[in-house]
Amino acid sequence: MDNSSLLEKYIQYQLEHGKKPESVYVFMKKLKKTDADFFAHFSNFEALDRYFWVNVFETTRQKLEADKQYSDFGASEKLSAFYFLWTQELMQYRSYVLYLAEKSIKGINPMDKALHDFRHAFLDYASSIVSAGIGAGQIADRKFISEQFKHGLWVQTLFLLNFWLKDTSKDFEDTDAAIEKTVNIGFKLMGENLFDEVLDFGKFMFQRAKNSFS
Amino acid sequence: MKTQERIPKTRIERAAHIAGAGVKVGGNYLKHYAKKLVNADVSREELHKDNAGDIYETLSTLKGSALKVAQMMSMDRGILPREYQEKFQLSQYSAPPLSAPLVNQIFRKAFGQPPSAFFDEFTSKAVAAASIGQVHKARSKDKWLAVKIQYPGVANSIGSDLRMVKPFAVRLLNMSKNDIDNYFDEIEGKLLEETNYALELKRSIELSAACAHIGNLNFPTYYPEWSSDKIITMDWLEGMHLKEFLATNPSQEVRNRIGQALWDFYDFQIHELKTVHADPHPGNFLFLNDGTVNIFDFGCVKEIPDRFYTPYFRLVDRNIYKDREKSLAIFKELELLHDDDTEADIAFFTPLFREMIDMLTLPFTQDTFDFGNEQYFGGIYQFADKLIEMPEVRNSKKARGSRHSLYINRTYYGLYHILFDLKAVVNTGSRKFY
Ligand SMILES: Nc1ncnc2c1ncn2[C@@H]1O[C@H](COP(=O)(O)OP(=O)(O)O)[C@@H](O)[C@H]1O
Ligand SMILES: [Mg+2]
Numbered sequence: 001m002d003n004s005s006l007l008e009k010y011i012q013y014q015l016e017h018g019k020k021p022e023s024v025y026v027f028m029k030k031l032k033k034t035d036a037d038f039f040a041h042f043s044n045f046e047a048l049d050r051y052f053w054v055n056v057f058e059t060t061r062q063k064l065e066a067d068k069q070y071s072d073f074g075a076s077e078k079l080s081a082f083y084f085l086w087t088q089e090l091m092q093y094r095s096y097v098l099y100l101a102e103k104s105i106k107g108i109n110p111m112d113k114a115l116h117d118f119r120h121a122f123l124d125y126a127s128s129i130v131s132a133g134i135g136a137g138q139i140a141d142r143k144f145i146s147e148q149f150k151h152g153l154w155v156q157t158l159f160l161l162n163f164w165l166k167d168t169s170k171d172f173e174d175t176d177a178a179i180e181k182t183v184n185i186g187f188k189l190m191g192e193n194l195f196d197e198v199l200d201f202g203k204f205m206f207q208r209a210k211n212s213f214s
Numbered sequence: 215m216k217t218q219e220r221i222p223k224t225r226i227e228r229a230a231h232i233a234g235a236g237v238k239v240g241g242n243y244l245k246h247y248a249k250k251l252v253n254a255d256v257s258r259e260e261l262h263k264d265n266a267g268d269i270y271e272t273l274s275t276l277k278g279s280a281l282k283v284a285q286m287m288s289m290d291r292g293i294l295p296r297e298y299q300e301k302f303q304l305s306q307y308s309a310p311p312l313s314a315p316l317v318n319q320i321f322r323k324a325f326g327q328p329p330s331a332f333f334d335e336f337t338s339k340a341v342a343a344a345s346i347g348q349v350h351k352a353r354s355k356d357k358w359l360a361v362k363i364q365y366p367g368v369a370n371s372i373g374s375d376l377r378m379v380k381p382f383a384v385r386l387l388n389m390s391k392n393d394i395d396n397y398f399d400e401i402e403g404k405l406l407e408e409t410n411y412a413l414e415l416k417r418s419i420e421l422s423a424a425c426a427h428i429g430n431l432n433f434p435t436y437y438p439e440w441s442s443d444k445i446i447t448m449d450w451l452e453g454m455h456l457k458e459f460l461a462t463n464p465s466q467e468v469r470n471r472i473g474q475a476l477w478d479f480y481d482f483q484i485h486e487l488k489t490v491h492a493d494p495h496p497g498n499f500l501f502l503n504d505g506t507v508n509i510f511d512f513g514c515v516k517e518i519p520d521r522f523y524t525p526y527f528r529l530v531d532r533n534i535y536k537d538r539e540k541s542l543a544i545f546k547e548l549e550l551l552h553d554d555d556t557e558a559d560i561a562f563f564t565p566l567f568r569e570m571i572d573m574l575t576l577p578f579t580q581d582t583f584d585f586g587n588e589q590y591f592g593g594i595y596q597f598a599d600k601l602i603e604m605p606e607v608r609n610s611k612k613a614r615g616s617r618h619s620l621y622i623n624r625t626y627y628g629l630y631h632i633l634f635d636l637k638a639v640v641n642t643g644s645r646k647f648y
Contacts, residue, residue, distance in 0.1 A: 069314075069318070069328070069330060073314065073315065076313070077313055077314055077315050080313050080315040080316065081315035081318070084315055084316070084318070084319040084322075088322075169367060169370055171323055173323075173366035173367050173370075174366070174367045174370060176316060176319055176320070176366040176367070177365070177366045177367035179316075180312065180313060180316045180366075183313075184313075
């Protein structure tokens with residue numbers, strides 16, 4: 001068995017049973033396989049959970065990089081193209097993601113451990129988008145602050161993910177509109193001083209909150 | 215193309231915008247009446263300009279449906295007609311552009327592939343803005359094409375947009391909620407149709423085939439294989455928008471020829487097909503110096519029911535007024551008058567409607583009509599101004615006029631407006647109504 005077929009069975013199991021398998025042993029026995037088959041690929045279910053998210057991300061990125069038009073796009077267009085394709089790629093797993101989201105009150109949570117590897121890969125990708133944007137003068141280059149932009153893009157990614165999960169519009173066209181609008185606004189923020197102000201305000205609030213507790 | 219700041223995206227944000235316009239308009243009225251106390255000469259024009267500006271600013275950031283409603287409202291009761299119309303005509307050209315990846319996405323969802331897979335060339339940026347999307351120019355072999363692409367999510371927001379404009383309309387039009395509902399129903403239906411590009415494609419093909427025989431008109435060929443409910447592909451059309459065209463100083467003969475072609479186009483649709491391209495907005499025609507017009511955009515089409523058509527055009531015959539019973543019955547059929555109107559209502563409204571109808575149908579009663587006649591045009595606007603000055607009209611809670619009159623009147627207003635700008639002399643008397 002390879003990574004993707006293990007993932008597929010793992011997803012199937014959860015959707016059918018409404019919970020994770022009790023153990024790797026039980027899971028593999030159901031598949032009429034030994035647990036060694038599992039451990040050759042993943043150390044535990046948590047690793048598989050992380051693999052799910054990072055795999056969708058990497059597939060998306062590879063497809064984008066194979067697309068000639070993508071390389072001609074500017075930074076904001078690249079990011080939009082990423083979100084369009086990413087939500088498209090997630091479509092085949094929609095039931096599973098809905099199932100995952102149901103487990104928590106607020107949908108998919110940015111702190112979710114399963115997102116760890118995806119987050120790292122995404123931040124890496126987001127850095128390249130931000131530097132491209134800075135290079136093209138689309139994004140303001142400011143010490144310390146430009147470094148933070150990628151985290152803003154990560155928050156945006158999770159926002160769009162949860163938007164897509166709740167989207168009931170035909171053909172998910174509201175998600176398309178949300179992608180278009182948030183990317184436009186995001187780049188506007190990164191291009192102006194507004195971001196500094198927001199960040200400054202955030203720091204201020206953080207300090208106040210800290211002081212009032214100590 | 216000007217890139218719009220951003221579209222207010224949440225319901226709350228939009229509601230706040232509309233409320234903003236309402237407040238400002240109220241303020242303008244206050245200012246107006248305050249000024250009037252001191253100086254009786256303050257022109258209404260000034261007030262209208264202030265209002266139109268504020269409403270325009272607000273509604274144009276909403277785009278799409280809210281803007282259309284404002285357009286309709288301004289036309290119907292003659293509320294702020296001239297000032298509004300000028301502003302609203304600009305609105306056609308200022309939609310927020312769709313990004314190239316979004317255009318790809320819309321194509322992928324429709325056909326599984328981005329435009330580059332279908333066309334030899336495809337402009338990455340829009341060449342023109344549409345009210346709810348944008349137009350790209352494309353090439354397939356040696357053929358140039360126009361590809362109109364719709365913004366995602368537009369249809370979904372129409373219902374909620376209208377619900378938010380409604381209280382605003384109630385205030386501006388001073389009508390009962392029931393009557394407003396009836397009008398809004400008509401408008402909402404039409405707006406929803408306008409977001410249905412599959413329907414637009416079907417109607418475009420049908421109506422342009424039906425009108426193909428009319429002289430000096432050109433229609434594009436449509437390509438269903440490259441069209442979907444969000445995309446319409448047709449031949450690229452050359453030509454200029456009205457303003458640009460007029461700036462080239464076309465000869466009287468050319469202007470007459472174009473005016474005649476447009477007149478014949480509307481005449482044939484209204485009287486023969488009873489289905490009409492109900493959006494004679496200057497942005498929907500491209501004019502050529504050889505005296506021909508290119509026609510597209512069958513997004514807004516009104517089907518005219520017989521029960522409206524028959525009484526409406528019977529009023530072309532001025533003799534009808536000699537028979538009071540008959541003319542009152544017709545007014546009732548058109549819902550200009552209602553069964554519960556008092557004698558005083560009838561005595562007040564009948565001459566007003568007559569004046570209005572006589573004015574609008576005047577071209578039908580003459581062999582040739584000079585639409586460049588400033589006096590005729592000024593008269594229409596003066597009449598509209600007179601109407602809103604009348605407390606009886608302002609305070610009438612009842613709708614005056616059937617819902618079908620909304621789009622039919624708008625069609626005639628729009629057509630006359632273009633013919634006026636063209637200063638065209640047109641043969642208008644060939645059809646006999648009685
Ligand atoms: N076939 C065409 N050839 C050239 N330009 C076109 C064509 N169709 C549309 N356009 C341009 O795009 C603009 C908007 O198109 P239109 O169909 O009127 O959109 P909407 O339905 O939103 O009003 C037009 O005013 C015109 O400038
Ligand atoms: Mg148009």
